[in-house]
Amino acid sequence: MAARRVTLGIDLGTTSVKAALVEAAPGDPSGFVVLASCARAARAEAAAQSAAAGPQGREQDVSRIIQALNECLTALPREQLRKVCGIGVSGQMHGVMFWKTGQGCEWTEGGAAPLFKPGTVSHLVTWQDGRCSSGFLASLPQPESHLSVATGFGCAVIFWLLKNSPEFLKFYDAAGTISDYVVAMLCGLRRPLMSDQNAASWGYFNTQSQSWNLEILRASGFPVHLLPDVAEPGSVAGRTSRAWFEIPKGTQVGVALGDLQASVYSCMARRTDAVLNISTSIQLAASMPSGFQPAQTPDPAAPVAYFPYFNRTYLAVAASLNGGNVLTTFVHMLVQWMADLGLEVEESTVYSRMIQAAAQQTDTCLTITPTVLGERHLPDQLASVTRISSSDLSLGHVSRALCRGIVQNLHSMLPFQQLKEWGVERVIGSGSALSRNEVLKQEVQRAFPFPVSFGQDVDAAVGAALVMLQRNLNQKES
Numbered sequence: 197m198a199a200r201r202v203t204l205g206i207d208l209g210t211t212s213v214k215a216a217l218v219e220a221a222p223g224d225p226s227g228f229v230v231l232a233s234c235a236r237a238a239r240a241e242a243a244a245q246s247a248a249a250g251p252q253g254r255e256q257d258v259s260r261i262i263q264a265l266n267e268c269l270t271a272l273p274r275e276q277l278r279k280v281c282g283i284g285v286s287g288q289m290h291g292v293m294f295w296k297t298g299q300g301c302e303w304t305e306g307g308a309a310p311l312f313k314p315g316t317v318s319h320l321v322t323w324q325d326g327r328c329s330s331g332f333l334a335s336l337p338q339p340e341s342h343l344s345v346a347t348g349f350g351c352a353v354i355f356w357l358l359k360n361s362p363e364f365l366k367f368y369d370a371a372g373t374i375s376d377y378v379v380a381m382l383c384g385l386r387r388p389l390m391s392d393q394n395a396a397s398w399g400y401f402n403t404q405s406q407s408w409n410l411e412i413l414r415a416s417g418f419p420v421h422l423l424p425d426v427a428e429p430g431s432v433a434g435r436t437s438r439a440w441f442e443i444p445k446g447t448q449v450g451v452a453l454g455d456l457q458a459s460v461y462s463c464m465a466r467r468t469d470a471v472l473n474i475s476t477s478i479q480l481a482a483s484m485p486s487g488f489q490p491a492q493t494p495d496p497a498a499p500v501a502y503f504p505y506f507n508r509t510y511l512a513v514a515a516s517l518n519g520g521n522v523l524t525t526f527v528h529m530l531v532q533w534m535a536d537l538g539l540e541v542e543e544s545t546v547y548s549r550m551i552q553a554a555a556q557q558t559d560t561c562l563t564i565t566p567t568v569l570g571e572r573h574l575p576d577q578l579a580s581v582t583r584i585s586s587s588d589l590s591l592g593h594v595s596r597a598l599c600r601g602i603v604q605n606l607h608s609m610l611p612f613q614q615l616k617e618w619g620v621e622r623v624i625g626s627g628s629a630l631s632r633n634e635v636l637k638q639e640v641q642r643a644f645p646f647p648v649s650f651g652q653d654v655d656a657a658v659g660a661a662l663v664m665l666q667r668n669l670n671q672k673e674s
Contacts, residue, residue, distance in 0.1 A: 205661025208287035213264040218661035252326035255319035277442035284660030286458035287375030289397035290323035292350035294368035344494035350398030375452035383434030388424035393454035458659030475627040478519030499609035514610035520629025557592030564601035626651035
């Protein structure tokens with residue numbers, strides 16, 4: 197019998213880390229089986245944010261993210277980990293972290309399994325970071341790219357640090373997303389490697405020429421030595437330089453993927469599918485035809501952007517900053533109000549009661565625009581509540597209106613009629629916020645004029661594993 201080909205997928209999200217073990221379905225080259233999966237809350241918000249960034253800064257402690265990753269690997273079956281022949285990694289896009297080459301991590305061999313912990317690394321500045329004001333962004337050079345630059349994008353953050361904390365940048369000589377960091381540590385890379393999916397999410401990257409805007413950046417004094425090398429998504433970044441948990445040394449590791457693209461890869465069964473991912477943020481993605489090329493002039497006011505996918509194709513994406521994090525903000529507010537009243541209650545209790553109340557309240561006239569974080573195309577937009585009446589003030593009304601508002605805000609960015617014109621026939625829902633919220637599922641089904649089906653919470657991890665599984669199968673056939 198041929199050895200089973202098992203691949204490990206990892207997704208390093210904003211609020212959680214997920215891992216999945218996947219193998220090809222017996223007798224079905226296009227099918228797959230998820231052998232095991234695991235998710236762990238990251239709880240990585242940095243206790244001490246950068247003082248210079250002010251209250252708009254959003255940073256995460258990398259050691260907590262890696263701790264959650266190690267917990268996921270520990271929970272997976274050891275006998276299956278021994279069969280892993282490839283590792284795929286995806287993660288939150290746009291953000292940036294820094295490390296010192298050769299000192300990025302420390303490997304420990306003494307415990308139950310070999311693992312690594314962060315060494316000389318910075319915090320991760322996430323996609324939610326708001327330190328780059330509209331005025332600061334307007335002062336930056338115009339990119340030679342079809343994608344504009346927004347706050348929380350890697351290159352924008354580096355420009356901000358160059359202006360406000362230049363000594364900070366001098367301390368490090370390598371940079372990447374959190375997923376690029378994990379790949380570099382697993383493979384012992386001397387220089388970080390990044391897919392064009394992550395490179396485009398940083399800004400100042402031209403997807404047609406597959407190159408950074410080096411002349412533009414150098415002319416502005418940008419530290420271009422911090423820009424990673426770029427590779428095709430689906431290619432191999434390297435091999436594990438050591439045994440990792442039960443995974444053998446020398447196992448292939450793919451270049452890190454964007455979490456959106458990985459989710460789409462696991463869900464999109466045919467080109468007429470659109471994928472709706474609601475996790476911390478929310479994205480609605482549809483596949484563009486082969487040969488499609490976006491206009492090369494960025495439009496910061498456009499609500500739809502074109503993200504690189506695989507094989508030089510693109511996804512049309514409405515990417516809202518306001519997804520599951522809006523519900524979390526609402527729960528935080530309720531818990532704080534109760535604390536101010538002298539009552540203590542767990543956030544998890546409030547969340548479940550909130551969803552129960554909304555499920556019982558099937559409709560409401562209350563209207564909530566949930567854009568507490570603004571949007572990249574409307575950075576100064578705030579949230580609002582309208583059509584308030586004394587009969588619509590219950591927890592059920594407000595929670596129902598909030599879930600509806602999240603979906604309607606996405607509709608305002610990408611009208612569903614446009615999806616019809618693109619040939620979309622079905623919507624696949626995925627993501628942690630959607631998978632555990634029946635009310636949000638109801639509002640999605642109510643809003644879309646297509647059949648809607650729902651995936652799993654670990655779709656991005658599964659997608660990352662499938663990319664490597666497909667690569668291994670292709671190698672076997674050739």
